[in-house]
Amino acid sequence: MKEGLQENRLMEICEKAAAKIPRNKADQWEIFAARSVENEIDIFGQKIETLSFSDSTGIGIRIFRDRSIGYAYTAVLDDYAVEDTIDRAIANSLVTKKDRLNYLPAEDDQRYRNNLFDRDTLFSKDFRQVSIGRKIEMAMELEELTRNADKRITGVSDASYNDSMSHACIINSSGFSGKYSTTIAMVYASAISRESGDTSTGEYFGIARDPAGLNIKDVAVNAARRSTAILGGRKIRSGKMDIILDPMTSAQFLSVIASSLSADAVQKSKSLFKDKIGQKLFGMDIDIFDDGTLPEGLASRPFDGEGVIKGKTPVFKDGVLETFLYDTYTARKDKTLSTGNAVRASYRSTPTVGLSNFYISPGKNDPADMIGAVDRGFYIMDIIGLGSGTNPISGQMSVGAKGLMIEKGRLTHAVKEVTIAADILGFLSSFRMLGDDLQFVPGSGYMGSPSAMLENISISGK
Amino acid sequence: MIDNRLTLRILDILNSGGAAFCEIYVQKKISNSLRLEDGQIENSNSGFDMGCGLRLWHHGSTFYGYVDSLEEGRLVEAARILSAAGKSSGGGKVLDLNRELKTAGSRYNAAVKKHPSRTPAAVKKNILKLVDDACRGYDKSIIQVTAGISDMEEEVYTANSLGSQSAHSVVKVFLSINAVAARKDIIRTGYKSLARTMGYEMLDGGKAGHAAREASRIAVTMLDAVDAPTGELPVVIGPAFGGVIFHEACGHGLEADAILKDATVFKSKTGKKIASEAVTAIDDSTMAHHWGSYAFDGEGTPCQETVLIKDGVLESFLYDLRTAKKLGKEPTGNGRRQSYRHVPIPRMSNTYIAAGNAGREDLIASVKKGIYAREFAGGQVDPATGDFVFGISEGYLLEKGKIGSPIKNATLIGNGPRILKKIEAVADDLDFAPGFCGKQGQSLANEVGQPTIKVSAITVGGTG
Numbered sequence: 001m002k003e004g005l006q007e008n009r010l011m012e013i014c015e016k017a018a019a020k021i022p023r024n025k026a027d028q029w030e031i032f033a034a035r036s037v038e039n040e041i042d043i044f045g046q047k048i049e050t051l052s053f054s055d056s057t058g059i060g061i062r063i064f065r066d067r068s069i070g071y072a073y074t075a076v077l078d079d080y081a082v083e084d085t086i087d088r089a090i091a092n093s094l095v096t097k098k099d100r101l102n103y104l105p106a107e108d109d110q111r112y113r114n115n116l117f118d119r120d121t122l123f124s125k126d127f128r129q130v131s132i133g134r135k136i137e138m139a140m141e142l143e144e145l146t147r148n149a150d151k152r153i154t155g156v157s158d159a160s161y162n163d164s165m166s167h168a169c170i171i172n173s174s175g176f177s178g179k180y181s182t183t184i185a186m187v188y189a190s191a192i193s194r195e196s197g198d199t200s201t202g203e204y205f206g207i208a209r210d211p212a213g214l215n216i217k218d219v220a221v222n223a224a225r226r227s228t229a230i231l232g233g234r235k236i237r238s239g240k241m242d243i244i245l246d247p248m249t250s251a252q253f254l255s256v257i258a259s260s261l262s263a264d265a266v267q268k269s270k271s272l273f274k275d276k277i278g279q280k281l282f283g284m285d286i287d288i289f290d291d292g293t294l295p296e297g298l299a300s301r302p303f304d305g306e307g308v309i310k311g312k313t314p315v316f317k318d319g320v321l322e323t324f325l326y327d328t329y330t331a332r333k334d335k336t337l338s339t340g341n342a343v344r345a346s347y348r349s350t351p352t353v354g355l356s357n358f359y360i361s362p363g364k365n366d367p368a369d370m371i372g373a374v375d376r377g378f379y380i381m382d383i384i385g386l387g388s389g390t391n392p393i394s395g396q397m398s399v400g401a402k403g404l405m406i407e408k409g410r411l412t413h414a415v416k417e418v419t420i421a422a423d424i425l426g427f428l429s430s431f432r433m434l435g436d437d438l439q440f441v442p443g444s445g446y447m448g449s450p451s452a453m454l455e456n457i458s459i460s461g462k
Numbered sequence: 463m464i465d466n467r468l469t470l471r472i473l474d475i476l477n478s479g480g481a482a483f484c485e486i487y488v489q490k491k492i493s494n495s496l497r498l499e500d501g502q503i504e505n506s507n508s509g510f511d512m513g514c515g516l517r518l519w520h521h522g523s524t525f526y527g528y529v530d531s532l533e534e535g536r537l538v539e540a541a542r543i544l545s546a547a548g549k550s551s552g553g554g555k556v557l558d559l560n561r562e563l564k565t566a567g568s569r570y571n572a573a574v575k576k577h578p579s580r581t582p583a584a585v586k587k588n589i590l591k592l593v594d595d596a597c598r599g600y601d602k603s604i605i606q607v608t609a610g611i612s613d614m615e616e617e618v619y620t621a622n623s624l625g626s627q628s629a630h631s632v633v634k635v636f637l638s639i640n641a642v643a644a645r646k647d648i649i650r651t652g653y654k655s656l657a658r659t660m661g662y663e664m665l666d667g668g669k670a671g672h673a674a675r676e677a678s679r680i681a682v683t684m685l686d687a688v689d690a691p692t693g694e695l696p697v698v699i700g701p702a703f704g705g706v707i708f709h710e711a712c713g714h715g716l717e718a719d720a721i722l723k724d725a726t727v728f729k730s731k732t733g734k735k736i737a738s739e740a741v742t743a744i745d746d747s748t749m750a751h752h753w754g755s756y757a758f759d760g761e762g763t764p765c766q767e768t769v770l771i772k773d774g775v776l777e778s779f780l781y782d783l784r785t786a787k788k789l790g791k792e793p794t795g796n797g798r799r800q801s802y803r804h805v806p807i808p809r810m811s812n813t814y815i816a817a818g819n820a821g822r823e824d825l826i827a828s829v830k831k832g833i834y835a836r837e838f839a840g841g842q843v844d845p846a847t848g849d850f851v852f853g854i855s856e857g858y859l860l861e862k863g864k865i866g867s868p869i870k871n872a873t874l875i876g877n878g879p880r881i882l883k884k885i886e887a888v889a890d891d892l893d894f895a896p897g898f899c900g901k902q903g904q905s906l907a908n909e910v911g912q913p914t915i916k917v918s919a920i921t922v923g924g925t926g
Binding site: 047048056081092387394 | 496499500502503504506507508509510511512513521522523525526528529531543547583584587642648649651692693694722723724725727803805840841842843844846847849850851852853870872873876877921
C-alpha cells in the first residue's frame with residue numbers, strides 16, 4: 001500500500017504546517033497539500049524527442065480572519081518557507097472583502113452526506129507495473145500506427161504518452177481531514193495530412209487509469225481519420241440547415257454551457273441561465289449530470305477542493321434546468337447546499353466553483369441513422385474560436401467549423417472556413433436527437449456527450 | 463542561488479553517461495495577485511516557487527527532470543536518474559566539461575524602481591479601487607467592473623556544458639480591466655490591459671485610470687452595436703492588439719520546432735516572398751520594459767532583434783539551442799520556458815509588424831464597404847495550417863471611406879499565410895499590446911504589435 005504511505009506523508013506535512021499557524025491571527029484555517037509524480041514522453045520520427053519526469057509537492061494555505069480570506073502557497077517545504085507562506089496568507093486576509101458567509105464548510109452545508117464512492121476506482125494498483133521502456137514503445141507504436149493509418153498522412157506532429165500519480169490531502173480547523181490518490185495514463189496523437197495542396201490536422205487521445213488500459217490503435221486510427229476526413233474542404237453557401245455535432249464537438253459546446261451553470265457566474269450576473277431554474281430550455285427531453293463519483297471519470301474525487309463530499313447532481317432533467325453548481329460560499333448565498341463543486345486546479349490556486357464529470361446522458365440513436373435522417377445538413381467534426389467567439393452573458397455565439405456536408409442522408413464533401421452564429425438559448429431549443437455514443441474529453445472538468453442533431457441552424461459561408 | 467562547486471558537480475553527473483549537452487536551470491519566484499469584483503477585493507494570493515530543472519541531450523533526444531528544491535541531495539538524485547535514462551538510450555561520448563564557466567553578457571538594461579516586494583498589498587488594493595472608480599465614473603451605464611493586478615519577482619541562473627553561465631532578475635507587473643455596460647437588455651463588455659517588465663512605476667502618471675476609462679469607452683460604445691455583415695470583405699485592422707493575428711496565424715509557424723515537425727507552411731520558404739511587399743515583421747526581446755522582453759532567454763542566450771520578414775521576403779525563423787543545432791543555424795535567443803518545471807522551446811518575445819508609410823485615415827478612406835476591427839477578444843489557430851478564427855470585441859462598419867456604426871458578434875475567419883499576401887497597406891502608427899501565449903502547456907508573457915493595416919479580403923462571420 002505505497003499510496004497509503006504517500007498520503008500519510010502529506011498528512012504529516014499538513015499537520016506540521018498547521019501547528020505553525022498563530023492562533024491569535026487566524027479564526028479558521030485550511031491546508032491543502034498535493035504531490036504529483038509525472039512522466040511524459042514525446043516521440044518524433046521513431047525517436048525520443050523529450051522524456052521528462054518530475055516529483056513535485058506543495059501546499060496551499062487558506063486563512064480565515066475576521067470574515068476575510070487570505071491565500072498563499074509554497075513549493076518549498078522547509079520551515080522558513082512554510083512560516084513565510086503562513087505570514088503571507090495572513091497579510092492577504094487583511095486586504096480582501098469581509099463577508100459573513102466566509103467560514104469553513106460544516107456538515108449541514110453539504111448536499112451529499114453519505115460517501116458511497118469507491119476510492120479504488122481512482123487508483124490502479126497496476127499503475128507501476130509498466131516500465132518506462134514499455135511506455136516509450138507505446139508512444140512509438142502510436143506514432144507509427146498514426147503515420148501508416150492512411151497514405152495521405154504526411155506527418156505526426158505529436159505522439160505522446162504521459163502519466164501521473166497524484167496524492168492529495170486537506171485538513172482544516174473544523175476537524176476535517178481527508179486524503180486520496182489517483183492515477184492517470186494518457187496518449188495523444190496529432191496527424192497532419194495533405195492532398196492536392198490542402199493541409200489538414202486531426203487529433204485524438206486515449207485515457208485510462210493505467211498504461212495497460214490504453215488502446216493505442218484506436219487513438220491512431222481516429223487521429224488519422226479526423227485529419228483526412230476534412231481534407232479538401234470548401235466553403236458552402238450561407239443558409240439555415242440541420243447540423244449533427246460529433247461527440248467531441250458537442251462536448252466542446254457543452255463546456256460553454258457548463259461554465260455558465262456555476263452559481264458563482266449566476267450570482268454575479270454573468271450567466272444567461274440566471275432566473276431560468278424550472279424552465280425547459282432544450283428542445284427535447286435531455287438529461288445532463290455533473291457527477292463527481294463516476295468510476296471512470298477523470299474528475300472523480302471522494303470530496304471537493306474544500307473537503308465537501310461529491311455526488312451525482314442532475315443539472316438538467318428532461319430538458320428542464322434543475323440546479324446550478326455550488327461550492328459552500330455560493331450555496332450559503334442562495335440558501336441551499338453545496339453540490340461539492342469547489343475545484344482546485346493545484347495547490348497554487350484557491351478553490352473556485354467548477355465542474356466534475358459533466359455529461360449529456362446518451363440517447364438511443366445509432367449515429368449513422370442520425371446522418372441518414374438528414375436531407376441537407378452539416379456534420380461538424382471540429383470547431384475553433386469557441387472561447388473568444390462566445391459571450392456567456394449575452395449568450396451570443398459565433399464559431400468557425402469544419403466537417404462534412406450531408407446530402408440526402410449521406411456524407412458527401414468536406415467543408416471548411418464556415419461559421420455558425422447562434423444565441424445559446426436558441427441553440428439549446430434546436431436539439432432534436434441524441435446518439436448512443438457517449439464520449440468524454442478532458443477540458444475544464446471532464447466533459448461528455450453523444451452525437452447530437454440540431455434543427456435549422458444558421459451557417460455562414462460564402 | 464547555488465554555488466559554483468554544486469553547479470559543476472551536477473553537470474558532471476549529468477555528463478557521466480555521455481551527453482551531447484547538459485544544463486542546469488535555477489529559478490526562484492515570488493508572485494502576488496489581487497482581484498477586484500463588485501467594488502471589493504475578491505481574493506489576494508501569494509506564491510513562492512523555487513527549484514531546478516535539469517536537461518540532457520543524447521543522440522537527438524532530450525531528457526528532462528526537475529525538483530522543487532535546491533538541496534544538494536535532491537539535485538544529485540535527480541541528475542543521477544536523468545543520466546541513467548540517457549545512458550539506457552544508448553549512451554555516448556562523455557563531454558570534456560569546461561571547469562571555468564564563462565558568464566554571458568546581455569545588452570538588456572532596464573532599471574526597476576518600485577519593486578513589488580516593497581509595495582504593500584494595501585497599495586495594490588488602492589490601485590484596483592481607483593480603477594473601479596474610474597470605470598464607474600466614466601458613464602452611468604457601467605454596471606460591473608472586474609480588475610486584477612498581479613506581479614512577480616524572479617531570479618534565474620543557468621549553466622551548461624558549453625561552458626556558459628548566466629544570471630538575471632526579472633520584475634513584471636500586469637493590470638487587467640474588464641468593464642461591463644448595460645442598457646435595458648443589452649450588455650456589452652470592454653477590456654484593457656497594461657503590462658510591463660518593470661515595477662509599479664508602470665502606473666505612474668495616471669495610467670491605471672486612463673486604461674480604466676479606455677475599457678469603459680469600449681463597453682459603452684458597443685451598446686450601440688448593430689449586427690455585423692457576413693461574407694468576404696475588406697478589413698482594416700487597428701494598431702497594437704491587432705498584431706495578435708500575425709502572432710497566432712503566422713508567428714507560430716516561424717518558431718523553428720515547427721520546421722522539425724513539418725508543421726509549418728513556411729518550411730523551405732527562406733528567401734522567398736511569403737507576404738505582400740508592405741510587410742516587414744520583427745521579433746525583438748531587447749526593447750526596454752516591454753512585456754515580452756528579457757536579458758536572457760530560458761537557456762541563457764542573450765536577447766536579440768530578429769527580422770522575420772523583410773519587405774515580404776522570409777528572412778529568419780526563431781530558434782532555441784536545440785532547433786538551431788539540428789538545423790545548422792545560430793540560436794536567436796528565443797528558447798523560452800514558463801518555469802524550472804518546463805523544457806525550453808522556441809517562442810516569440812515581442813513580435814510586431816513594422817511601421818509603414820501610409821496614414822491610418824487613408825487606409826480607412828480607401829474602403830467603400832468593409833469592416834474596421836479595432837480590438838479582439840482573442841482567437842484560435844491551427845498552427846500547422848494557419849487557419850484562424852478571431853472574435854472582434856470592438857469593431858465598426860466602414861461605409862464609403864468613413865467609420866460607421868459599431869458591430870457586434872463579428873468574427874474574422876481565414877488562413878494566416880494567405881492573409882499575409884493580402885495586406886495591401888501598412889500605416890505609420892505602430893503600437894504594442896501585452897498578453898499571454900500558450901504553447902505545449904506553457905504560458906508565457908508575449909507582446910504583439912502592429913500599425914493599422916488594410917487586408918483586401920477576409921471572411922467575416924456575423925449575424926446580419
